[in-house]
Amino acid sequence: MASATTVEPTRRDFLFIATGAVAAVGAAAVVWPLINQMSPDASTLALASTEVDIGAIPEGQIITIKWRGKPVFISHRTEKEIKEAEDVNIATLPDPQTDAARVQKPQWLIVIGVCTHLGCIPLGHQGEYGGWFCPCHGSVYDTSGRIRKGPAPRNLAVPQYTFLTDTKVKIG
Amino acid sequence: MHGHSTFEPKNGVVKWLEARLPILSFMHGSFVAYPTPKNLNYWWTFGAILSFMLIAQIVTGVVLTMHYTPESTLAFGSVEKIMRDVNWGWMLRYAHSNGASMFFFAVYIHIFRGIYYGSYKAPREVLWILGVIIFLLMMATGFMGYVLPWGQMSFWGATVITNLFSAIPFVGDEITVWLWGGYSVDNPTLNRFFALHYLLPFIIVAVVGLHVWALHVCGQNNPDGVEIKDIAKDTVPFTPHATMKDSLGIVFFLLLYCWFIFYVPNYLGDADNYIPANPMKTPPHIVPEWYFLPFYAILRSIPDKLMGVIAMFAAIAVLAFLPWLDTSKVRSAKYRPIYKIFFWIFVVCAVGLGYLGAMPPEGGFVLASRILAVAYFAFFLIVLPLLGLFEKTKPVPASIADAVLAKHGSASSVAASAASAPQTKG
Numbered sequence: 001m002a003s004a005t006t007v008e009p010t011r012r013d014f015l016f017i018a019t020g021a022v023a024a025v026g027a028a029a030v031v032w033p034l035i036n037q038m039s040p041d042a043s044t045l046a047l048a049s050t051e052v053d054i055g056a057i058p059e060g061q062i063i064t065i066k067w068r069g070k071p072v073f074i075s076h077r078t079e080k081e082i083k084e085a086e087d088v089n090i091a092t093l094p095d096p097q098t099d100a101a102r103v104q105k106p107q108w109l110i111v112i113g114v115c116t117h118l119g120c121i122p123l124g125h126q127g128e129y130g131g132w133f134c135p136c137h138g139s140v141y142d143t144s145g146r147i148r149k150g151p152a153p154r155n156l157a158v159p160q161y162t163f164l165t166d167t168k169v170k171i172g
Numbered sequence: 173m174h175g176h177s178t179f180e181p182k183n184g185v186v187k188w189l190e191a192r193l194p195i196l197s198f199m200h201g202s203f204v205a206y207p208t209p210k211n212l213n214y215w216w217t218f219g220a221i222l223s224f225m226l227i228a229q230i231v232t233g234v235v236l237t238m239h240y241t242p243e244s245t246l247a248f249g250s251v252e253k254i255m256r257d258v259n260w261g262w263m264l265r266y267a268h269s270n271g272a273s274m275f276f277f278a279v280y281i282h283i284f285r286g287i288y289y290g291s292y293k294a295p296r297e298v299l300w301i302l303g304v305i306i307f308l309l310m311m312a313t314g315f316m317g318y319v320l321p322w323g324q325m326s327f328w329g330a331t332v333i334t335n336l337f338s339a340i341p342f343v344g345d346e347i348t349v350w351l352w353g354g355y356s357v358d359n360p361t362l363n364r365f366f367a368l369h370y371l372l373p374f375i376i377v378a379v380v381g382l383h384v385w386a387l388h389v390c391g392q393n394n395p396d397g398v399e400i401k402d403i404a405k406d407t408v409p410f411t412p413h414a415t416m417k418d419s420l421g422i423v424f425f426l427l428l429y430c431w432f433i434f435y436v437p438n439y440l441g442d443a444d445n446y447i448p449a450n451p452m453k454t455p456p457h458i459v460p461e462w463y464f465l466p467f468y469a470i471l472r473s474i475p476d477k478l479m480g481v482i483a484m485f486a487a488i489a490v491l492a493f494l495p496w497l498d499t500s501k502v503r504s505a506k507y508r509p510i511y512k513i514f515f516w517i518f519v520v521c522a523v524g525l526g527y528l529g530a531m532p533p534e535g536g537f538v539l540a541s542r543i544l545a546v547a548y549f550a551f552f553l554i555v556l557p558l559l560g561l562f563e564k565t566k567p568v569p570a571s572i573a574d575a576v577l578a579k580h581g582s583a584s585s586v587a588a589s590a591a592s593a594p595q596t597k598g
Contacts, residue, residue, distance in 0.1 A: 068355035119335035
């Protein structure tokens, strides 16, 4: 009975594997819509940009606007705030980034107002660096929205934006 | 443990059904003739109390659904309508919201009881792990239920908890957006939470079924932690003994439950949740429901986001490994003098973490939560494995009957067996 085990695959083996493969692809094709339906829908994606008139924001003030259901901070920074943001030795930062890399025009800082820790909204002009302070778990951001202290891992995110005119900015 | 049924149908219809689906003899064998250890104390009534609470939550939840609207602009108003306009709506909602708290209160006692009496040890590991799964499902259900009224705490609690997933390396942000169905917690999030909040309790019912099945395969543990040796001497039938004891436990538990519903219905809630959700304003102090506080304190005690999230989930996951972390051969803390001390230290740590979770994350509170978080894990990862090797345990009774007689035995017939343990301390 030496020939009882054969190395040569039989036609049955082939059919078995082929059927299994088709079934697996079919199952994946059915599962994907069930998973993907939870992703943002077309109407949510359609709200992806917003235009803001920033002409009325006085120096030293931060306004909050809503973009994609989230707050976006637009800070009209003072000379002092800009200088503080630029004078930092970035090697000492948890998430090193120069101020210039975070702004298009130094007097305007535009960041998403969501703490990178667990999503609370930080409070403006608070905390020891004069930027933002998150009341939930104590993260401190500087005048460039960079994380300086506390549990948040990253700087406040900078959204995509373009200056349409000197006083009009399009976010998204 | 099955096969103790003395069920013999006389009625023709019952006989007819039995021959086709032996459900009545199954119920009789599981809840009437089922042998329960003689020495069970009132800590063992919490299984029945939890079953009662699960049913109470499902019943009140289903009727609340008839009046609630899961839509972000209408949800808050519909809950207020339940409170003001719907017949008995105030009572049903208070019963449901306080019911969640009572459910967790009972499950914590149930878990601590299991830890104290070593109920997780072989052969009850699967029974224990099923319990941990139920606990996780309860936490998910409780969390999603708290989001539904769409108040400030609902919204920001949902934001903070879903953001935990953003800590996952590389794909965290994508997963979070997928969970939200948008770029922040919003109407799609509320809708899916409502669907899942309705679904999960029935999944819990199914896992509870497995939990009870596993329990009935191994039989119940008991305060002395010795297995049943002689059914006639060591056990009493479930009905009437356990049925009555469980009923009495439920009645006393109901007194507490009703006190909350009718006297302090908002005591365990947060005033901020009576403010409609505002995605543009975070409340100054976000606190989860009390039953999540110990885990929340562990999350906050670690200054790194990912590690904090890992530690929080690990604090729950470590429970599942308890059967293998505890190396002692003796089950019950009754016969483990040093374990008993550590157990109570552990309880104090867990409750202490709960207190710290409600405090602002600053100064001494942070340091205290770090110390207690370390102590929490040390209990599982250091104390339990080592105690089994070094602890000198007390002699364990030979059987449940011996243990009962040693405690309550009169001087007459059982004197011989009780004599080995004379009344030293009374």
